Amino acid sequence: MTHAATVSEKMFEVTYTYTYPNGTPEECHEEMTESRILQVEKLIAGGTTSWGATYSNLVIIQELGYTDVSNIETWYKLGLKNPSIKQSYDPEFSRNSFSQCMTIDTLVKKLRHDNWCLGQAFYYKNLCFINQIDGGGEWKVIRDDIAFESWSCGYVIRTDGVERFINRLNRMLAATDEQLRSLDYMDAGEVFQCEHCSKKMYPGSDEIFLQGTTCENCYINKKMYMDAIVTKVKSGEQLLKSDLSYIQYSDSFYGAGKGMEDNRGLIFWDNEVAIGYPYGARDAVDIKIYKPKPYDTANPSLVEWQLVDEYEAKEINIA
Structure with missing residues (x-):
């Protein structure tokens, strides 16, 4: 059986204007599949949506390539093992719940918000995030077929900043399977060093020094x-x-x-x-x-x- 979400589609970078029912316009810049573009074009041609909003000024900036759907079936089955995700109903968690982000910046833009439907999923390359809280943002994190983390992404981004968040995402992508399973993925990728003794410092942070200038005062190891x-x-x-x-x-x-x-x-x-x-x-x-x-x-x-x-x-x- 062929599922809609398991069919690869062209992805485009687009801009458009979304006007809320109260008349407030918002200029949007995002990645959109070819089928979604057709839906938006129909909404533009039809005027006001059933909920009172309108779309206008759709502009396709560039083609980004085809979506990679090779892991969706695996991620879908892993998502169903979570009792909360399995009980989602509005909308129901399905293979269509997965939305690819072609750039890491787009993934961060999605994950920084905390009001997603239960079961909403975003992925970048082979790294997937599935929301576990209805109307929230606590994400089940999966790489390939390894579900290894539960992450409050919006909180982490607000607390640590986008740059450090992306640093951690890159470590998840670079880690070995064993590092993911043992939650040692922060040891992957770039390694910071103590400026005083050049010893390896705990990866993932550039704010690991207490007051002082000697290694007795730093967070080495x-x-x-x-x-x-x-x-x-x-x-x-x-x-x-x-x-x-x-x-x-x-x-x-x-x-x-x-x-x-x-x-x-x-x-x-x-x-x-x-x-x-x-x-x-x-x-x-x-x-x-x-x-x-x-x-x-x-x-x-x-x-x-x-x-x-x-x-x-x-x-x-x-x-």
Whole structure:
């Protein structure tokens, strides 16, 4: 059986004017498939749409090439494994939910917004993002046939900026399969070095120095430092303030969409444990530990995250 979304189409760069029902015009510049261009031309010829908006001034700037639909069937099946995506109904998640972005800038433009339908999917090359929250922007991230991440893209872009976001996308594209599966994709691609000692710094950030000019004050081997924190938590030990001395506000990321009971920031998350750290508490003393629990015995990969420990990190008083 042939599905509409699995048929390659020509893609074009276009501009047009979209006028809202209240009469407010918006000049749009985007990538559009040939079939979508025909739809817009029909809307222009027909005048006002059924919802009261109008299209006008459609201009085709250039042809961008043909869409690559080789991974859509795989991504569709992986999307169906997500309980939320599977339950989408308006519109229903289908092979037609996937929209290719011919440039990485177009992908960023789509992902920076947080009001997408459940199951809406965008992809650039072999990297795909499927929205997991109705009216939101928490994306299931897949490269080829590896679903390896859940990412609040809009929040990340607003927090870290477009340049650093694109840097991370390029690392996802450059990573080995094993780096994706182990969530070590930040080690792929460009590597920053400490300007003082030339040692490798934690990839993905150019703001990893504390105040000071010596290597004692920088985040050299920050990934190893984070690994030590995770090892301590997984062994059942409680974290101290000194364990968290290098953690800054910018190191946390949004935890919603991972089954957390609130929107606390996370400093770490893998398939075994998540370590929470609240926004605004720069001394990082309020620690929350989450662990996954399967809720479907027939499919152990389906889990919900449960709060298993909560405490205030303290210093040890040495007499």
